[in-house]
Amino acid sequence: MKRTFSIGGVHPHDSKISRGCAIEPLPLPPTVYLSVAQHIGAPAKPVVAPGDKVKVGQVVAEPGGFVSAFIHSSVSGTVKSVAPRKDLAGNEVMTIEIAVEGDEWMEGIDTSDTILTEIPDDNKAIIEKIRLGGVVGLGGATFPTHVKLSPPPGSKCGMVIINACECEPYLTSDFRTLLEKGEQVVIGAAILRQVMGNVPCTIGIEENKPEAIEHIKAVIEKLSKISPKYQGISVLSLKKRYPQGGEKQLIDAVMHRQVGSGALPISVGAVVQNVATALAVYDAVLKNKPIVDNSVTVTGECFPRQANLLVRVGTPLRFILDYLGGLPENAVKVISGGPMMGRAVSNLDAATLKGTGALLMLTEAQTRRKPASNCIRCGKCADACPMGLEPFLLNRLAKVDDLEALEANAVQDCIECGCCLYSCPANIPLLDNIRLAKGAVLRAIRARATKK
Amino acid sequence: MTQTIIWTIAIVTALGLVLALVLYLVAEKFKVEEDPRIDEVEKTMPGANCGGCGFAGCRAFAEAAVSSETLDGIFCPVGGNDTMAKVAGILGIEAVAKAPMVAVVRCNGTCQNRPKVNDYDGYPSCRVKASLYSGDTACAWGCLGCGDCVAACTFGALSMDPETGLPVVDEAKCTACGACVKACPKSVMELRAKGPRGMREYVSCLNRDKGPSAKKACAAACIGCGICVKTCTHGAIVLENNVAYIDSSKCKLCRECEALCPTGAIHGVNFPKPLDKDAVKARVQERQRKAREAAAAAAKAAAEAAAQEPQKKEEE
Numbered sequence: 001m002k003r004t005f006s007i008g009g010v011h012p013h014d015s016k017i018s019r020g021c022a023i024e025p026l027p028l029p030p031t032v033y034l035s036v037a038q039h040i041g042a043p044a045k046p047v048v049a050p051g052d053k054v055k056v057g058q059v060v061a062e063p064g065g066f067v068s069a070f071i072h073s074s075v076s077g078t079v080k081s082v083a084p085r086k087d088l089a090g091n092e093v094m095t096i097e098i099a100v101e102g103d104e105w106m107e108g109i110d111t112s113d114t115i116l117t118e119i120p121d122d123n124k125a126i127i128e129k130i131r132l133g134g135v136v137g138l139g140g141a142t143f144p145t146h147v148k149l150s151p152p153p154g155s156k157c158g159m160v161i162i163n164a165c166e167c168e169p170y171l172t173s174d175f176r177t178l179l180e181k182g183e184q185v186v187i188g189a190a191i192l193r194q195v196m197g198n199v200p201c202t203i204g205i206e207e208n209k210p211e212a213i214e215h216i217k218a219v220i221e222k223l224s225k226i227s228p229k230y231q232g233i234s235v236l237s238l239k240k241r242y243p244q245g246g247e248k249q250l251i252d253a254v255m256h257r258q259v260g261s262g263a264l265p266i267s268v269g270a271v272v273q274n275v276a277t278a279l280a281v282y283d284a285v286l287k288n289k290p291i292v293d294n295s296v297t298v299t300g301e302c303f304p305r306q307a308n309l310l311v312r313v314g315t316p317l318r319f320i321l322d323y324l325g326g327l328p329e330n331a332v333k334v335i336s337g338g339p340m341m342g343r344a345v346s347n348l349d350a351a352t353l354k355g356t357g358a359l360l361m362l363t364e365a366q367t368r369r370k371p372a373s374n375c376i377r378c379g380k381c382a383d384a385c386p387m388g389l390e391p392f393l394l395n396r397l398a399k400v401d402d403l404e405a406l407e408a409n410a411v412q413d414c415i416e417c418g419c420c421l422y423s424c425p426a427n428i429p430l431l432d433n434i435r436l437a438k439g440a441v442l443r444a445i446r447a448r449a450t451k452k
Numbered sequence: 453m454t455q456t457i458i459w460t461i462a463i464v465t466a467l468g469l470v471l472a473l474v475l476y477l478v479a480e481k482f483k484v485e486e487d488p489r490i491d492e493v494e495k496t497m498p499g500a501n502c503g504g505c506g507f508a509g510c511r512a513f514a515e516a517a518v519s520s521e522t523l524d525g526i527f528c529p530v531g532g533n534d535t536m537a538k539v540a541g542i543l544g545i546e547a548v549a550k551a552p553m554v555a556v557v558r559c560n561g562t563c564q565n566r567p568k569v570n571d572y573d574g575y576p577s578c579r580v581k582a583s584l585y586s587g588d589t590a591c592a593w594g595c596l597g598c599g600d601c602v603a604a605c606t607f608g609a610l611s612m613d614p615e616t617g618l619p620v621v622d623e624a625k626c627t628a629c630g631a632c633v634k635a636c637p638k639s640v641m642e643l644r645a646k647g648p649r650g651m652r653e654y655v656s657c658l659n660r661d662k663g664p665s666a667k668k669a670c671a672a673a674c675i676g677c678g679i680c681v682k683t684c685t686h687g688a689i690v691l692e693n694n695v696a697y698i699d700s701s702k703c704k705l706c707r708e709c710e711a712l713c714p715t716g717a718i719h720g721v722n723f724p725k726p727l728d729k730d731a732v733k734a735r736v737q738e739r740q741r742k743a744r745e746a747a748a749a750a751a752k753a754a755a756e757a758a759a760q761e762p763q764k765k766e767e768e
Contacts, residue, residue, distance in 0.1 A: 090586030332571070346570045346585050368573060429575035436583055 002207060004239040005252040008386035010419045012242055012340065014208055015169040018299040018306035023176045025293075025310040026323060028103060032075050032314035033085060033351035034060060034096040039136040040143045041067030046096055052079045057106035057290055060096050069144045070134035071096075074292040074312040076104040088317070088336055088350035089343065095351075098314070110287040115183050119229055119286075123195045126285050133284025134291050134354070139163055139245065139274030140337065142355040145281065148273070149195050151266045157196040158269030161254050162189045162203040162278055164212065165238065165245035168338025171358045173295040174275040176308045178205070178212040181279055182219040188278030190229050191285050196271055201233045202254050206240045213237050242340060243417040247272045249386050261413050276357070291354050296320070300361030302328045311352055317359060318348040331361035340418045370427045381420035381430055387413045391420035391430045398437035403444055411438050412445065489542055490514045496538040498530045502606050504629025505529065523547050529643075530607075530627040551645040553628035555609070555621050559595040559640045560656040560717065562616035566591055566670040582637035590669035593658040595619070595640045604635035623650060645700040650722035653703050653710060655680075657717040660693040667715065674717040680709035683736055708736050 037043040042065030054060060054073040061071040077100045085095035105111055120126060131146035151157060162185070166174040178185060186203075193201040205213050216235050223230035238244060238253055248259045250272055257268040265272055273281070276294060283289040296311045298320060305324045317334070321327050327334070327348075335342040337358055345359075381391035389410055397406045411434060420430040493514035501509040505528050507516055517526050517539055523546075528535050533549045540547035572581060572588045578600035586592035597617045602610045609625035610632060612618070619632075623646075632641040644654060655674055659666040663675035676694030688702035689709060698709070698718070710718045711732035720727060 086586070089584065090592060092592075333573075344574075344585070346588070369575075429580070432575040432577070432580045436579055439583065 002237060002239040003253050004241045005244060005249040005386060006256075006258075007388050008384050008419060009241045009243065009249070010384050010422050011240070012169050012422065014240065015301075016172050016175070016208070017170070017301065018297050018308060019172045019175055021172070021176070021306050021308045023173070023180055023295050023308045023310050026312070026315065026320060028075060028100050028312065029315045029319040030100055031080070031316070032098050032100065032312060033316065034071055034074065034098065034314040035085075035087060035351070035353060036061050036064075036071060036094045036096070038071060038142060038313070038353040038355065039069045040141060041065060041069070041147075043094065044068055044071045046082045046094065048079045048082065048096060050079050050081050053077070054079060054098060055104045055106045056292055057109050060098075063144075067144055067147050069136050070132060070290065072134055072290040072292055073098060074314050075100045077101040086347050086350060088345045088347055090346050109289050111289070115187070116286040117187060117223065117226055119187070119191055119194060119227075126191060126195055129285045129288075130281055133280065133289070135277065135280045135284050136291070136354055137274055138276035138280060138291075138294060138355055138357070140341065140355060140357065141247075142353070145273070145277055148271060149192070151271075155266045156269060157199050157266060157271050159199050159255060159271075160189065160193045160196050160201040161250055161270055161272045162192075162201065162275060163245055163247075163250055163272050164203050164205045164209075164216075164275045165250060166209070166275075167206060167240070167242045167245040168340050168342075169242075170299050170360050171297050171338050172299070173297045173308050173357055175209050175212055177275055177279055177295055178209070179215055182212075182215050183223065184282045185275055185278045186216065186219050186223055186230065186233060187286070188280070188282035189233055189273075190223075191281055192271070192273055192278060193232065194229060198232070203233065203235045204238050204244075204250055204254050205235060206244060207237050208240045243386055243415065243419065246386065246415050246417060248415070261410055294352075294354060294356065296352065296356055297358040297360075298324055299358065300328075300331065301366070302331045302363045303361045304328065311356075313354055314351045316349055316351050317345060320352070320359060321348070328361065330363050332364045333362045333367045335360040335362065340422070341416065369429075372428045373426045375426055375428060378425060380423040380425065384419040384423040386417060386419060387415060389414060391434060392428075394434045394437065395428065395430045398433040401437075401440070403437075403441055406437050407441050407445070412441050414438050487518050490518050492542050493517055493539050496531075496535055496542070497528060498535065498627075500530055500606060500627075500629075502530060502627070502629045502631060504627065504631060518543065521545070529553065529629050532627075553643045554623055554626050554646045554650075555628060555630075555632050556642050556644045556652075556654055557595065557619055557621060557640060558642055558654065558656050558658055559618060559638075560672040560719070561589060561591055561594040561670045562618060562672070565672040566594065578635075579637050591659055591661075591666070591673065593638060593660060594670065596638060600635045600637070601632035601641055604631040606631065647700065647705070647722070651705055651720070652700060652722070653698055653705060653707065653718060653720045654700070655696045655698055655717055656719045658695060660695055662694060666694070672716055674713075675715055677714060679712050679714065680718060683708050683712050708732055712736060 044061035045064050046061045048060045055076045058073045059070055060073045063069055075098055077098050080097040080099050082096050084092040087093045127146050127149050135145040136142040164174055164178055189201050193199055203216055213235055220233050236254055243249055247265055251265055251270045252258055259265055259268050280291050293310050293312045296309050298307045307324055334345040336345050336356055375392055385391055394409055394411050414434055416435055418431050424430055494511055497510035499510055505513050507513040527550055532552055536547040566589045568588050569590050570588050576598045578596040578598040581596050581598055587596050595618050599612045601619050602612055607625050607627055609622045610619050613620050628643050630643055657674035659673045666673040666675050674695045678691050680696050681689045681691050686702050686704050688699045690697050707720050707727055710720045711727055711729040
């Protein structure tokens with residue numbers, strides 16, 4: 001019996017139709033747009049002005065606080081403007097526009113394909129390099145990695161978990177990264193486990209990626225012969241189930257420990273990092289290469305050409321789609337991310353962010369919601385909720401704005417995975433209401449904290 | 453047999469009397485002293501329990517009114533001045549008459565004026581829609597059209613116009629309770645003074661974008677040109693964040709701003725006569741020309757006076 005998390009979850013069809021497509025570099029766009037809010041936390045502060053010449057890897061925005069990250073130019077060229085621009089949801093965000101001229105990289109960045117296996121011993125220097133490389137969690141939440149690697153005093157890490165579940169349907173960029181850059185990912189994982197105090201490291205991969213499991217096992221065997229630093233890394237094949245890639249779910253699946261309400265993973269001794277983050281850590285520490293590109297899955301049944309692309313951060317979405325033959329006529333919705341948790345794109349002129357992992361195109365039949373009917377008290381949503389919440393109850397409380405009862409029923413623990421909505425036979429928009437209520441409750445909790 | 457019946461009646465009656473006495477004593481002992489005026493005030497209230505006054509219901513309003521010394525900040529928008537005068541009469545204090553208010557839709561982004569740039573197929577609620585993205589038109593400030601205000605209105609005064617996609621206020625039914633104002637995530641709804649015979653002027657737009665992008669998003673948008681501010685002789689219009697706002701307490705309903713607004717973002721309602729734009733424009737232009745001439749003449753006179761002064765000194 002393979003391991004998985006203990007409560008809730010659903011089994012959507014995995015639809016990984018782009019799994020055979022190797023990662024190919026996308027040509028440089030004529031212009032890139034770098035948003036200053038590419039991570040959770042304070043937005044970065046631009047340090048360039050219109051007219052400045054920049055090279056690939058040059059810092060264009062500095063962290064705006066402790067929980068914030070550097071942003072580097074992903075291209076070489078001239079800064080055109082630093083002004084608000086509409087993001088993929090149509091909201092205005094401060095954006096640095098750079099006209100691309102050539103492809104000149106900063107000195108000191110190793111752009112060769114040589115795999116470096118020598119991990120430096122100075123952990124502080126490693127974390128500083130990760131910070132300077134603008135590394136953020138690329139699994140979706142884009143939490144600055146250096147903050148995660150500096151746990152609060154008194155807490156002790158017992159295991160580093162590399163999140164290679166990729167449990168969302170359609171997404172294959174992490175899978176391709178494992179196959180094509182397995183060495184780099186494992187070295188990145190070794191760096192992470194050394195920083196956390198030479199703790200064991202587990203790479204959790206879902207069973208629907210057997211090639212990746214075999215490949216990573218072979219890579220670990222090969223590398224552990226080179227240096228003892230690579231011993232202690234293991235691969236764990238997990239049962240396929242959504243949302244296994246959720247931080248708390250993965251910890252439950254791998255360590256059989258449950259993170260309490262409102263607590264951080266470090267409270268049970270775990271640090272979880274995504275595959276792409278491990279790769280970014282490798283790049284930042286050993287190659288001096290900040291995050292300037294990331295792999296993006298472009299997929300959808302209605303899309304004639306599936307692809308996994310290596311895209312420079314800030315590439316306009318329309319440029320990516322045009323490169324692959326344009327938006328198909330029967331595609332009515334473009335989603336940034338997976339079908340379960342991704343966000344619908346309302347503005348194709350918006351640009352990719354560091355955390356953009358996929359562009360998914362859906363047809364009318366795939367996406368149109370059926371009309372909601374009354375709750376029949378079947379309890380499927382409560383069965384499906386991986387956080388052990390009662391979505392039907394939260395939905396009802398959310399409708400009457402009963403914030404106290406919502407907080408008592410732990411609406412703030414909702415991870416917005418969408419399992420309740422997916423499993424509801426009455427098509428009730430559970431998550432829409434719960435998400436609003438969660439926002440209101442979190443605001444109330446924060447307001448209370450600042451009052452004290 | 454008869455004796456049993458008599459005994460039963462006697463015992464039950466005695467029990468009843470004793471318990472009644474106990475109840476009476478307990479009620480006397482734990483009696484809650486309540487101001488009788490609360491009941492009186494509550495009776496004069498509309499009884500809609502809409503919460504428009506800011507209190508939990510009509511009873512809570514009555515309690516607050518009785519316990520406070522003045523009626524400052526205590527006003528029943530539904531009952532209006534009549535109810536407040538009655539309340540004041542009961543309490544023996546003075547009520548400050550308030551101008552009657554009405555809900556106003558500050559968006560003119562009809563389907564014709566504001567073309568859609570994407571389709572929204574999520575849950576039809578303005579709150580949900582606003583939390584997800586900027587909306588299905590290029591304007592991020594205007595009405596989202598899902599009718600949260602209509603759902604919030606307990607008086608049936610609001611309805612969605614299927615042709616324009618905007619809410620319509622039935623002025624006869626609107627009590628200005630403010631429920632729609634709270635429900636709208638974009639603050640499109642505003643409570644404004646009803647005005648004499650219902651006549652009022654307001655800017656029907658909230659778009660803070662710069663002129664060109666506002667105009668591109670919506671043909672009827674306020675583009676922040678400031679013509680209305682310059683035209684207004686009463687200082688009633690302010691331009692902030694690229695959007696004009698008319699202060700209803702200063703507005704004299706001359707309709708000049710409405711005539712001169714290049715996009716038609718300023719609306720005048722309930723006026724007896726339709727606005728003759730050209731005539732008003734000509735009037736304003738004539739006035740501005742005269743003002744310019746007067747200013748030029750004054751400047752000239754000042755310059756001449758300044759030129760003569762040194763001459764006078766020299767003469768002396």
